[in-house]
Amino acid sequence: MELEKKPVKEFKSRVLKVITETPSTKTLVFDLSNIEFDFYPGQYVMLNVPYEGDILKRAYSIASPPTQKDTLELTIKRTPNGRASVVLTEYTREGDEFLIKGPYGKFVWVPSMGTNLVLIGAGSGIVPLMCILRYIVSARLEHVKATLLYSNTHYEEIIYREELEELDKYSNIKVVHTLTRSWPENWKGYTGRINMDMILKEVEDIPTNLYYLCGPPQFVDDIASMLIELGVDGEKIKKEKYD
Numbered sequence: 001m002e003l004e005k006k007p008v009k010e011f012k013s014r015v016l017k018v019i020t021e022t023p024s025t026k027t028l029v030f031d032l033s034n035i036e037f038d039f040y041p042g043q044y045v046m047l048n049v050p051y052e053g054d055i056l057k058r059a060y061s062i063a064s065p066p067t068q069k070d071t072l073e074l075t076i077k078r079t080p081n082g083r084a085s086v087v088l089t090e091y092t093r094e095g096d097e098f099l100i101k102g103p104y105g106k107f108v109w110v111p112s113m114g115t116n117l118v119l120i121g122a123g124s125g126i127v128p129l130m131c132i133l134r135y136i137v138s139a140r141l142e143h144v145k146a147t148l149l150y151s152n153t154h155y156e157e158i159i160y161r162e163e164l165e166e167l168d169k170y171s172n173i174k175v176v177h178t179l180t181r182s183w184p185e186n187w188k189g190y191t192g193r194i195n196m197d198m199i200l201k202e203v204e205d206i207p208t209n210l211y212y213l214c215g216p217p218q219f220v221d222d223i224a225s226m227l228i229e230l231g232v233d234g235e236k237i238k239k240e241k242y243d
């Protein structure tokens with residue numbers, strides 16, 4: 001099914017708010033009050049980031065749902081020794097302006113594509129998956145079922161932790177966490193990397209769902225191989241690799 005393309009726009013936008021999500025992650029809330037900007041859940045924008053007299057162009061998935069019209073949220077995790085991500089997470093303040101261009105990307109979901117979703121992400125790979133979840137809730141798509149498997153290194157690094165707890169309370173949304181390097185004493189989630197056992201335990205009717213995988217390239221490839229081995233058709237697996 002070919003979706004109609006959303007028009008690509010280029011516009012300057014002011015940061016209205018900077019939200020601290022985790023010690024290494026911030027959400028920048030951009031002003032959309034003067035522009036009509038539409039996108040599919042899962043898409044990304046290109047951001048021009050000034051860096052030492054240069055302009056770095058970087059892709060960032062849209063975190064806010066398309067039902068939210070006045071602001072656009074991007075969530076950026078600081079990459080160790082990274083350039084743009086350090087500017088965005090450490091030196092960006094309310095009132096700063098950035099050039100934004102988009103939307104882009106084929107990692108999209110709309111209800112006509114399927115209503116049983118499994119979203120699997122690692123670290124900042126949660127961002128487009130959160131957009132999909134926020135869209136399901138804000139558009140009141142109660143007939144859509146979504147399971148999120150979310151992997152992080154440490155508890156403190158779980159992005160949107162409290163909001164995910166709230167989403168898990170919806171009867172059509174299930175949130176499953178795993179932590180790979182350290183975890184609190186009373187941790188109720190999984191530990192270790194996402195593996196076939198976890199998928200078998202947490203995902204119903206494995207071959208029939210639509211899968212959205214997002215994170216580092218190796219993570220996405222590993223999970224895709226597991227799903228294929230579990231009988232999922234490759235066409236039902238959508239991938240977004242953050243390299």
Ligand SMILES: Cc1cc2nc3c(=O)[nH]c(=O)nc-3n(C[C@H](O)[C@H](O)[C@H](O)COP(=O)(O)OP(=O)(O)OC[C@H]3O[C@@H](n4cnc5c(N)ncnc54)[C@H](O)[C@@H]3O)c2cc1C
Nearest residue numbers: 059060061075076077079080081082083084085124127242
């Ligand atoms: C479609 C898409 C969507 C994305 N969405 C998001 C998102 O929502 N949130 C998010 O946080 N990220 C996202 N990313 C990743 C993002 O685009 C950037 O890649 C990320 O922020 C790192 O950029 P940077 O400029 O900080 O790092 P860079 O400066 O480009 O560095 C990247 C890596 O290279 C290493 N490096 C840097 N310079 C050198 C050098 N001279 N020699 C050797 N190694 C070097 C750094 O140590 C670092 O590990 C997305 C990527 C894609 C492709």
